[in-house]
Amino acid sequence: MRAEVVGIGTEILLGQIANSNAQWISERLAEIGVDVLHHQAVGDNVDRIADVFRLALSRADVVIATGGLGPTQDDVTREALAVALGLEFARHPEIEDFLREKFRSLGRSMPDINLVQADVPVGCRYIMPERGTAPGLVCEHEGKRLYVVPGVPAEMREMMHGTILPELGELAGPSALVSRVLRATGIPESKVAELLDDLFRASTNPSVAYLASSGEVKVRLSAKAASRADADELIRPLADEVERRLGAAVFTTGDEELEQAVGRLLKAAGKRVACAESLTGGGVAKRLTQSPGSSDYFLGSAVCYSEEAKHSVLGVSEETLEGPGVVSEECAREMAAGARRIFDADVAVGLTGAAGPESHGGAPPGQVWVALDAEDAQEARGFRAPGDREQVMRWSEQAALDLLRRYLQDLLRA
C-alpha cells in the first residue's frame, strides 16, 4: 500500500512552523509496513489544496492530510475537498450537539463560526475528536482513501492512533515492517560502526542503520515480513548479536530515553537520587523529572552556577575552589557528595565544566567533569565535549546519567 502525506497551512510555507506532523505520520506508517512515497505541503488556498489532493490521489492508495479544519476564515481544507472530489457538505446534528456540549463544559457559549465543524461531505465518514473541536474526515474516492485530520499535533495523533493506524493496519494486511532500536551511550559512533561493520554490510532484511547524536548512538534494525511475529523473529537474533557486541554501552532495547532508563533502574533498586549541577543549569534535573511518577526516585538538584553557591550550598571546600578550581575532578566529587548530603539521597551526581563559548575557571570550552557519590561507590569522569554550548550541555547530561545507569547496573567497574 502506497501512502502520501499532505501538510496544509501557509505557516508551513512561510517557515514559521516545521511540518513535524509529516515526520511523525511517516514514522508511524513505516512501523505498520505502509510505504510513504511523497510528502506535499501547500498553503491555505482552495485551488492549490484541491490540486494537491488530486495529485496525491492519482499516485497513492491512501492520502493523509493535516490542517485547515479550524473554524476561521483561513481554514479552507473543507472547501478544497469539495472542489477536488466534487462533494457536497451536510450538517450533522450529533456533531453540532457535541460542539455545543464541549463549549458548555468550558463555561462558554459557542460562536456560530464553529458550526462549520459539524459539516461532513455527503457519503464520507467522520472521526469524532476527543481533545479538540474539529472532526476528522474520511473520504473514499475511486478506490482510494483520503483522511483529513486537524493540524494540531495532539489532535492529529489522537485520530491516527484511534482510527487511522488501526484501519490501515488492517488494509495493509499480513505485511509488517518492524523496527527495533538499541540505544548506546559512553561509546563513540566510530567504535559502534567498527563493531557492527560486517552486520551492516551483510544484512539487508533486517537492515541495520545507525544514527549518532550528542553522547548517544542509536542502532535501528528493521525487518519486513508477512506478519509482525515473522518480522520480530527475523530481528531477534540480530538484535541479540548487536547487544552482545556493544555490551555495557547499550542502555535500552526499548523505546526509552536514557533518563527513563535511569528512572526505571532507580525505581527497581528502591534508591533515591539527587544532583549538583553547574554547567548543565538544571538540565539533568529537568530530564529526570520529565516522567510522571519521578517523585518516587528524584529528590532534588542544587543548581549552583556561582562559586559562592558551590561552597555555601554544596559545601565544596575552599581548598578545592582555590586549588584545582571549579572545573576539576575534586569539585565534581565534592559537589556530588554535597548533593547526597543535603538531599539525604542514596546516590548523587555532580557536574561541572565550561559550557562555552568562553573558557571558565581556567578550563577551555567543552572541558567537563562528572562524578557520582554513593555509600558504596565514588567515581569521576573527565572529558572534552565537542560542539557548541548546547551540545556540551547535552554531552554532560548524558555522561552523568550514564554514570548513574552504570552504577545501578553494577557496571561501574566493568
Place this chain on the structure above:
Amino acid sequence: MRAEVVGIGTEILLGQIANSNAQWISERLAEIGVDVLHHQAVGDNVDRIADVFRLALSRADVVIATGGLGPTQDDVTREALAVALGLEFARHPEIEDFLREKFRSLGRSMPDINLVQADVPVGCRYIMPERGTAPGLVCEHEGKRLYVVPGVPAEMREMMHGTILPELGELAGPSALVSRVLRATGIPESKVAELLDDLFRASTNPSVAYLASSGEVKVRLSAKAASRADADELIRPLADEVERRLGAAVFTTGDEELEQAVGRLLKAAGKRVACAESLTGGGVAKRLTQSPGSSDYFLGSAVCYSEEAKHSVLGVSEETLEGPGVVSEECAREMAAGARRIFDADVAVGLTGAAGPESHGGAPPGQVWVALDAEDAQEARGFRAPGDREQVMRWSEQAALDLLRRYLQDLLRA
C-alpha cells in the same frame, strides 16, 4: 517570484529525520519576499525525483532541492536531473582537483566513488562547497531556475547564504517582506484577539497574525513593499498601536525568548537571580542558563522535589508543610525567600504545583503557585494551568519568568 522547495531522501519519507531544510529555506525566502507555494519530499528514486522536478518547474519560477548529492549508490539526484531535464554530465577537472586536495588535507586518499561529485550537467553552473565535498548545481530550464544543494544542513545553508539568497534577492528585485513579532505573556490569547480584532480584520498589508503557545502569544506583523525600508515604514505605526493596546503584557518587540528578555533586564539592573523549583524540575534554571554569559546574573536554583528538601534546603516551615501544604501560596513564598537567602541573591522566584497527571499535595493537576522575593517586593500568583504535564511545566516557567520580568520593569503593581 514563486518558489518551490523539494526535499530528497528516503529517510525523510520513513520519518527518520525531519525535513528541517524545508522550513529553514522557506523562512529565508519569506524574508527576501519570495513566495513559496509548495513543498515536496520524495525518496531516493530516479523516476520519482525526476517527476517531482518536472512538476515543480511547471508551477514555480525557482526550485530549490536538497539532498541526494553524496557519492554513494543511494544518492541519485544527479541521475534524476539528467532524466528530468535531458542533460548530459561532464567531469570538471577543477572540481576533481578540489576534491583530491580536500581529502589530502584530511590525510586520506580519495575513494574513486567520490569522483562523481566532479560531474556537472553540461550548460549548468556549480557552487563550490566549503564545508563538504558535494558542489551545488544551478540549472536554467525554459526560463525557470533549479538549484540543487546538499541535504546536510550546514552545507545547504552555506550555499544558500553564499550564492542562492543573493541571486534570488537580485532576481526578486526591489521587493521585500518584513516581519516583526511582538511577544506577550500573562495575557490569554482570546484577550489578545479581542484587543486586536479590528486591526486583524482591517489590515492586509501589513498583515496581522497571532499564534499562541503555552503561556505566550506571538503577534506577527508582515509587510510587503518595494524595499525593506518601505516595509519597515508600513509596519512601524501598526506595531506601535499593537504594543500600546497590549501594554505591559508585551515582553519583547525583538527576536528573543522570555528568558532572554529577563536576562537582558537583570544585566541592565545589575541584579542577580536565584530560583527554588519544585514542579518545573530545573526548567527555569535551564532556560535562564541557555544564553552565553548567564553567569553574570544567574546564581543558582534549588530544585527541591521532596517535602524534606523543601524544609532542609530551602527552609520552608513545618507549619506551612503541615498546614496549607506543598502546593500553596505560603510554600511558594517561603521557597522564593529561601532561595534568595541560600544563594545570596537580589531577587528570587519560587515555583510549586502539581504537574500531573496525578494530583499532588492535595492539589489537582495543573494547580500552580509562583512567588517572587526581593528586598523591595514580595509577590505571588496562583493559577490553574491547562494541558498535560509538559504544558503545565511550561506555563509555570512562563509565569515565574514573567513575574521576574514585571518586577525588573517595575510593573508589578501595574
